[in-house]
Amino acid sequence: MVRKSAAIAEPDGQQQSGSESKAARTRTRILDAAAFVLSRKGYGGTRLSDVAEQAGLQAPAIYYHFPSREDLIEEVMWAGIASMREHLTAVLDSLPPGTPPLDRIDAAAEAHLRHELEISDYTTAAIRNAGQVPERIRARQVAEENEYGDLWRKLITDAQNEGLLRPELDPRVARMLVLGALNWAAEWWNPRRGSLETVVRTAQSMIRNGLSPAASEAEADTPKPKRRRRAAP
Amino acid sequence: MVRKSAAIAEPDGQQQSGSESKAARTRTRILDAAAFVLSRKGYGGTRLSDVAEQAGLQAPAIYYHFPSREDLIEEVMWAGIASMREHLTAVLDSLPPGTPPLDRIDAAAEAHLRHELEISDYTTAAIRNAGQVPERIRARQVAEENEYGDLWRKLITDAQNEGLLRPELDPRVARMLVLGALNWAAEWWNPRRGSLETVVRTAQSMIRNGLSPAASEAEADTPKPKRRRRAAP
Numbered sequence: 001m002v003r004k005s006a007a008i009a010e011p012d013g014q015q016q017s018g019s020e021s022k023a024a025r026t027r028t029r030i031l032d033a034a035a036f037v038l039s040r041k042g043y044g045g046t047r048l049s050d051v052a053e054q055a056g057l058q059a060p061a062i063y064y065h066f067p068s069r070e071d072l073i074e075e076v077m078w079a080g081i082a083s084m085r086e087h088l089t090a091v092l093d094s095l096p097p098g099t100p101p102l103d104r105i106d107a108a109a110e111a112h113l114r115h116e117l118e119i120s121d122y123t124t125a126a127i128r129n130a131g132q133v134p135e136r137i138r139a140r141q142v143a144e145e146n147e148y149g150d151l152w153r154k155l156i157t158d159a160q161n162e163g164l165l166r167p168e169l170d171p172r173v174a175r176m177l178v179l180g181a182l183n184w185a186a187e188w189w190n191p192r193r194g195s196l197e198t199v200v201r202t203a204q205s206m207i208r209n210g211l212s213p214a215a216s217e218a219e220a221d222t223p224k225p226k227r228r229r230r231a232a233p
Numbered sequence: 234m235v236r237k238s239a240a241i242a243e244p245d246g247q248q249q250s251g252s253e254s255k256a257a258r259t260r261t262r263i264l265d266a267a268a269f270v271l272s273r274k275g276y277g278g279t280r281l282s283d284v285a286e287q288a289g290l291q292a293p294a295i296y297y298h299f300p301s302r303e304d305l306i307e308e309v310m311w312a313g314i315a316s317m318r319e320h321l322t323a324v325l326d327s328l329p330p331g332t333p334p335l336d337r338i339d340a341a342a343e344a345h346l347r348h349e350l351e352i353s354d355y356t357t358a359a360i361r362n363a364g365q366v367p368e369r370i371r372a373r374q375v376a377e378e379n380e381y382g383d384l385w386r387k388l389i390t391d392a393q394n395e396g397l398l399r400p401e402l403d404p405r406v407a408r409m410l411v412l413g414a415l416n417w418a419a420e421w422w423n424p425r426r427g428s429l430e431t432v433v434r435t436a437q438s439m440i441r442n443g444l445s446p447a448a449s450e451a452e453a454d455t456p457k458p459k460r461r462r463r464a465a466p
Binding site: 041044045046129130166172173174176180181183186187201202205209213 | 272274277278279362363365401402405411412414416418419421422426434435436440443444
């Protein structure tokens with residue numbers, strides 16, 4: 001999936017062959033290395049020499065693929081959100097037609113957490129550095145974040161339209177609190193201290209019940225499509 | 234309160250007079266400036282020259298008060314969490330004896346959000362850079378974070394002991410998701426796009442109901458101590 005996020009960052013979707021393909025692989029290796037360093041050292045602390053070392057290259061080789069440090073970082077920041085959006089879109093599209101709104105939100109929470117915690121240094125890099133990179137680097141990422149936010153906006157509006165959202169909630173604030181809870185997991189989750197499954201299950205229950213007074217009833221009434229969820233005792 | 238967090242960072246609590254007091258004020262100004270820069274530029278991007286400019290000093294003057302850049306940053310990171318813990322402790326201590334567990338959690342959520350969003354660059358600096366500063370700088374902050382986490386651990390354990398926590402939740406994961414939702418507000422909240430009051434009210438409802446199946450009943454049954462909360466329609 002890291003490879004996949006880098007692939008997204010390819011400016012054209014053309015078939016590649018021979019030496020082009022080798023160049024693309026090197027480019028991917030540089031992006032992967034940059035995501036690794038950026039997620040750990042932050043924007044200000046990411047040096048091209050560290051990226052090169054992580055990628056197993058000489059630093060000047062990076063300039064063959066990216067005109068500047070900032071271009072490289074811009075690409076990583078953007079690809080982190082783009083791959084998250086692509087992943088969530090695919091998960092939502094795979095749900096059976098007519099899946100109830102709260103079940104769609106469950107699936108989205110799981111998709112976000114798994115992508116963030118299991119799959120992608122890119123996403124962690126983008127989350128951790130969102131507040132620190134200069135505006136000019138943020139532009140494409142912000143546009144992508146807005147598109148990602150739109151997916152969640154729709155999930156919550158759909159719940160609201162079916163009378164499932166607690167009336168005292170501000171829908172935008174509710175959405176941002178949910179995303180914050182999910183994003184911040186990158187800061188504290190440690191596979192040695194508990195399973196990802198436990199994180200997913202606890203997050204799903206809290207989000208569902210936090211958003212909706214009908215969460216438990218819906219859970220009891222609706223036959224589960226496809227994915228199993230452990231029933232509340 | 235920014236001043237107050239810096240005051241916490243004073244190694245001794247002695248009364249100060251004359252020139253000592255002027256030195257303490259300059260030290261506070263440097264810490265405030267460092268918190269401002271660190272919260273915006275991140276660990277790797279925080280340069281002493283920027284801190285000096287923000288404080289209205291010459292860069293070498295900083296070395297009169299802090300042996301190194303890292304000592305200064307370490308102090309800011311620590312003070313951010315320390316002032317948050319002091320604030321939450323004071324708020325919880327001010328609640329009437331016998332305040333029910335879910336109402337204490339409400340008060341804690343409000344205290345966290347207001348301190349983070351209204352009061353302190355220190356807290357934002359600490360939140361944003363938690364994943365980026367080197368371990369040697371993190372040590373005192375981590376200890377302080379653990380103490381802050383203990384306050385929340387107790388809040389949630391108290392709710393659990395009274396049978397108020399949803400049984401399917403993992404208490405540690407639930408605590409970290411709540412803190413994540415609150416911490417991340419530093420990344421998205423903008424006073425021009427909605428009031429802090431709305432954020433607080435939405436967060437309280439989601440946390441209360443997310444944690445507890447008894448949240449609504451408790452709200453209806455318990456006479457409100459001191460603070461008013463808008464009733465759910």
